Amino acid sequence: MHGADDPILQDLNEAQYQAVTHDRGPLLILAGAGSGKTRAITRRIAWLVRARSVFPSRILAVTFTNKAAAEMRERVSRLLGGEDAPRWMGTFHSICLRLLRQHAERLGYSRDFVVYDDDDTESALRAVLKRMDLPREGVRAFASYIDGLKNEGILEPPDPRSPRERVQAEVYAAYQAELKANGAMDFGDLLLLALRLMEEHEDVRRDIQERFDHVLVDEFQDTNVVQYRLLQWVAARHQNLCVVGDDDQSIYSWRGARVENILEFTDDYPDAKVVTLGANYRSRDPIMHAASRVISFNRRRHGKELSAMRGPGEPVRVHASLNEQHEAAWVVREIVSHGEDGVDLSRMAIFYRTNAQSRAFEDALRARRIPYRVVGGMKFYQRKEVKDVLAYLRLLVNPADSLSLERVFNVPPRGIGAATIEKARARIQGPEDSLLMALARVGDETGGATGKRVRAFIEMLTGLALQARELNAEDIVRQTLDQTGLLEFMNRDESPEGQSRVENVQELLASVRQFQEASGQTDLRSWLDRVALVQPLDEGGEGQAVNLMTVHAAKGLEFECVFVCGLEQGLFPMGGRRDRHAAPVDATRDRAALEEERRLMYVAMTRARDWLYLSYASTRMRWGQVEAGRPSMFLTELPRDSVRVV
DNA sequence: TAGACATCGATTTTT
DNA sequence: TCGATGTCTA
Numbered sequence: 001m002h003g004a005d006d007p008i009l010q011d012l013n014e015a016q017y018q019a020v021t022h023d024r025g026p027l028l029i030l031a032g033a034g035s036g037k038t039r040a041i042t043r044r045i046a047w048l049v050r051a052r053s054v055f056p057s058r059i060l061a062v063t064f065t066n067k068a069a070a071e072m073r074e075r076v077s078r079l080l081g082g083e084d085a086p087r088w089m090g091t092f093h094s095i096c097l098r099l100l101r102q103h104a105e106r107l108g109y110s111r112d113f114v115v116y117d118d119d120d121t122e123s124a125l126r127a128v129l130k131r132m133d134l135p136r137e138g139v140r141a142f143a144s145y146i147d148g149l150k151n152e153g154i155l156e157p158p159d160p161r162s163p164r165e166r167v168q169a170e171v172y173a174a175y176q177a178e179l180k181a182n183g184a185m186d187f188g189d190l191l192l193l194a195l196r197l198m199e200e201h202e203d204v205r206r207d208i209q210e211r212f213d214h215v216l217v218d219e220f221q222d223t224n225v226v227q228y229r230l231l232q233w234v235a236a237r238h239q240n241l242c243v244v245g246d247d248d249q250s251i252y253s254w255r256g257a258r259v260e261n262i263l264e265f266t267d268d269y270p271d272a273k274v275v276t277l278g279a280n281y282r283s284r285d286p287i288m289h290a291a292s293r294v295i296s297f298n299r300r301r302h303g304k305e306l307s308a309m310r311g312p313g314e315p316v317r318v319h320a321s322l323n324e325q326h327e328a329a330w331v332v333r334e335i336v337s338h339g340e341d342g343v344d345l346s347r348m349a350i351f352y353r354t355n356a357q358s359r360a361f362e363d364a365l366r367a368r369r370i371p372y373r374v375v376g377g378m379k380f381y382q383r384k385e386v387k388d389v390l391a392y393l394r395l396l397v398n399p400a401d402s403l404s405l406e407r408v409f410n411v412p413p414r415g416i417g418a419a420t421i422e423k424a425r426a427r428i429q430g431p432e433d434s435l436l437m438a439l440a441r442v443g444d445e446t447g448g449a450t451g452k453r454v455r456a457f458i459e460m461l462t463g464l465a466l467q468a469r470e471l472n473a474e475d476i477v478r479q480t481l482d483q484t485g486l487l488e489f490m491n492r493d494e495s496p497e498g499q500s501r502v503e504n505v506q507e508l509l510a511s512v513r514q515f516q517e518a519s520g521q522t523d524l525r526s527w528l529d530r531v532a533l534v535q536p537l538d539e540g541g542e543g544q545a546v547n548l549m550t551v552h553a554a555k556g557l558e559f560e561c562v563f564v565c566g567l568e569q570g571l572f573p574m575g576g577r578r579d580r581h582a583a584p585v586d587a588t589r590d591r592a593a594l595e596e597e598r599r600l601m602y603v604a605m606t607r608a609r610d611w612l613y614l615s616y617a618s619t620r621m622r623w624g625q626v627e628a629g630r631p632s633m634f635l636t637e638l639p640r641d642s643v644r645v646v
Numbered sequence: 647t648a649g650a651c652a653t654c655g656a657t658t659t660t661t
Numbered sequence: 662t663c664g665a666t667g668t669c670t671a
Contacts, residue, residue, distance in 0.1 A: 065660085550659065
């Protein structure tokens with residue numbers, strides 16, 4: 001152990017010390033589960049500032065989730081004795097958004113562009129398909145095709161070699177044109193266009209390269225082509241690129257993540273220093289042993305062995321149930337018994353592969369009056385009523401956003417129907433025109449009640465947009481709720497669902513206020529940016545409650561007691577079912593998919609500190625039908641000596 | 647144009 | 662099974 005009195009170097013093992021105090025040049029930290037990865041990266045940032053006198057503002061630190069960014073920020077500033085952490089610390093998406101806001105015009109976008117989330121993306125794509133007379137069932141396939149290309153950095157698809165490819169390319173182009181006309185970027189655009197900005201504009205690139213002396217990246221195994229290229233550009237001048245990750249925990253290939261980025265990092269940076277953090281301080285021996293065995297069945301990996309530092313403990317327990325209700329009941333019984341033994345509910349977690357599985361557990365926990373929280377799941381900003389309000393607000397900032405207009409023109413019902421909006425759509429003239437302007441013209445030219453309603457609607461929006469220039473974000477939200485009649489409309493609904501909708505809108509108001517106080521920014525656009533990329537923290541985050549979440553959501557967390565449920569073939573590992581439109585069987589792809597599922601299993605198991613339970617059910621309700629299932633193949637990969645069947 | 651009823655499809659995982 | 666979307670009627 002190093003540095004007895006220096007808090008930055010205190011209690012580091014040899015490998016951690018090497019990682020923290022690496023001076024300059026590329027650095028690859030292979031950090032196994034529970035090996036002190038976050039500790040290494042935060043200490044390193046603090047060390048650069050303190051021991052190497054690097055200005056915090058010259059450090060760029062990138063993570064994947066807002067939660068990780070927040071934790072990093074908090075820990076670094078604590079290490080620095082309350083001093084500010086680097087300003088450029090955040091998720092890839094938020095950092096790219098920041099760059100794009102400064103330079104959007106260079107790419108032919110308005111400075112006031114909005115960010116589309118996945119729901120918006122799907123709506124935009126649906127509109128495109130409709131216009132092209134293509135069946136809307138294709139939305140998902142096209143969406144993932146487009147996302148896949150964007151993740152690989154392809155904005156203009158190569159020459160099509162088949163009719164199918166030609167259609168795909170046309171849809172991509174039309175979709176991209178639609179976004180641009182609406183003044184919108186999707187998540188993929190944020191990364192890809194930021195990369196374009198750097199690659200095609202030398203002055204911008206220079207500026208960014210001059211701005212930072214060190215670049216640090218967390219969860220590097222989950223970077224895609226575009227993210228890696230961005231990092232390479234930013235670090236090109238000084239080569240101070242520090243990447244931290246674990247190839248065994250790469251679980252986002254469906255989002256374009258390339259394990260190769262970490263597996264082949266030393267090919268791109270031959271003089272990179274490689275440090276392996278191989279000591280696991282989290283899990284008891286049997287848990288670590290079992291997890292290591294399972295992951296050893298994967299072929300594409302660095303193949304490091306983790307040594308368990310916490311010593312012997314309880315064996316991993318495997319349990320079979322008749323169906324998902326029995327499974328849930330059994331889990332809850334075990335939770336109660338651990339609770340009686342003094343384990344905090346908040347230190348226990350139930351993991352599952354798909355969100356839909358949470359239901360049985362929620363029912364069982366409610367029945368026994370055990371508090372729980374579902375992490376992830378239905379997102380706050382995805383709720384209808386919240387999206388309605390946000391659509392109005394986006395429209396005020398960016399009148400070109402026709403998607404938002406289509407969402408709200410008749411919410412609450414104000415007597416403007418589909419026919420009127422169709423008329424307006426037909427009258428859009430050229431790329432400088434917009435649906436809103438066309439609707440205004442239709443209103444002016446239409447007599448009778450309809451024309452009057454349209455004019456009143458346009459007038460209300462214009463009035464709000466005018467106020468939006470003067471008022472702070474919170475007041476605009478209030479005015480919008482009031483003048484659009486949304487709040488009154490919701491208040492009229494006295495059902496429990498209606499009540500909760502009103503509460504959600506109140507929550508939204510609270511969140512603007514909080515944003516203004518915390519950030520000091522009061523303009524609407526800044527808040528909308530925030531909303532697009534950051535989900536509000538889970539309610540009662542620290543309270544006494546059992547945690548329910550998908551395995552993906554569990555990455556980076558740890559619990560004393562973990563239940564991994566639904567371990568059945570086809571569910572976990574997922575896959576095996578292939579619908580009729582799918583591509584022909586591809587053995588390599590299948591193998592890669594299975595290895596990713598196994599990494600997911602590894603992530604799940606290595607979250608546990610003291611107790612690990614693995615559970616499966618022999619039947620399970622799916623689409624309202626009882627289906628029989630076989631135990632997961634991962635269960636057969638467990639080492640006998642660390643496992644007990646109960 | 648609004649609301650009632652029927653049909654259809656979904657369950658991976660997220661910034 | 663459930664929720665979202667589409668169709669029909671007043």
